[in-house]
Amino acid sequence: MVGFMQKLNAPWWAEITTVKPSCVYYFGPFDTSAEAKEAYPGYVEDLDGEGAQGIVVVIKRCNPEVLTKCEE
Template sequence: MIRNFGNKLGLAWWAKIETQQPNTIYWYGPFITKRSLKESITHFLKDLSDEGSVNIKYTLIRCKKEEPLTV
């Protein structure tokens, strides 16, 4: 609930993750703190790698994000 409120205010932390094969952009979040995002993202990146994604790059962004979360 607090994360959603922070997101509506544009204060939440998100990771924009870009992959090739598939050529996809994932938005991972929202998180209240940058630290909590950094601690959590490694599991998500491992899952993407295990599923066969390659050239995984990400950027941590503080913003307001809505659907779609996968492009």
């Protein structure tokens, strides 16, 4: 139950996963899901401009330990 309550109080983040390179990026924190949804297109545009492929966005509440995780 504690983990569930912590998740409810966690800030909103845009989790953006790319296939090439194989990475997960976290952008935030945001106070609301609406703020995250409004902001993420700019992040996607930047990643697309850098040549990233297979971009998937998920807006969620979490507390990421690292903001960028890439496979070598």
